[in-house]
Amino acid sequence: MTDDRATGTEPTGQTEHASSELIAQLIDRVETLEAENERLRDDIDELRERHREDCHALARENHELRDAQQHLQERVAKAEEKDGYLLEDIVDLEEQLADLEAQPAPQDERTDGDSTPDRPALTPIERVAKLETEEVSINVTPSIERAVVIFEHWREWSKKTPNGRVLKDGLKELLCTATDERLAWRQ
Structure with missing residues (x-):
């Protein structure tokens, strides 16, 4: 007993309709997933670009901070040197005044x-x-x-x-x- 329906060579109307609905749903789902995947790739690319810009900004700021620190250290060194000169001037003046006090005045x-x-x-x-x-x-x-x-x-x-x-x-x-x-x- 051979039945063409049993081998599935001739689809029935109901089975064909259910299969085409399932295929349409699967195609919609694949398109939705591909769109979501594309959006996620764009987000990743945007985040990578923002990360790269942030790294460059941090590097620039770090360089500026190093320059500012070096400039500040130079200013502190100059101020300390100047303080040393002022202290020497004060000591010299005190010594000169002490010498003057020791000399008899007219x-x-x-x-x-x-x-x-x-x-x-x-x-x-x-x-x-x-x-x-x-x-x-x-x-x-x-x-x-x-x-x-x-x-x-x-x-x-x-x-x-x-x-x-x-x-x-x-x-x-x-x-x-x-x-x-x-x-x-x-x-």
Whole structure:
């Protein structure tokens, strides 16, 4: 008994319809998965590009930070060197003033430097401000000259606070005006 239907050579209408629906669903599912796969690939490409840009930005920022750190270290080294010079200037000035105090002064100048019951002894900066440096042969550096200018203008360049007096802002400009010299930002 041979039956053509049993071998499946002739599809029935219902089976054919179910198969074509299943094939259509599978094709739709494959297209959906391919579209999703393409979207994910685009997202991955975008993330890779963003990651690459971020890496470059971080490398640039790292380079800038290294440059800034090196510049800051150079500034600190210069400031420390300058502090050393200022300390040397102060020590030299104190030594010169000590030498001056050891030398007898002419009679008319003794009352200016010596303390009396009415007037206490002058401080080192007051002595330098009062005396002409050529007369007493003191080696006055530009830093000392600027300190004397600040001392001479102390009342007008400072403001009174409950704890004493504090220099006003813009000291560099005030010094430049008073001494007719240009100062670097570190001087």
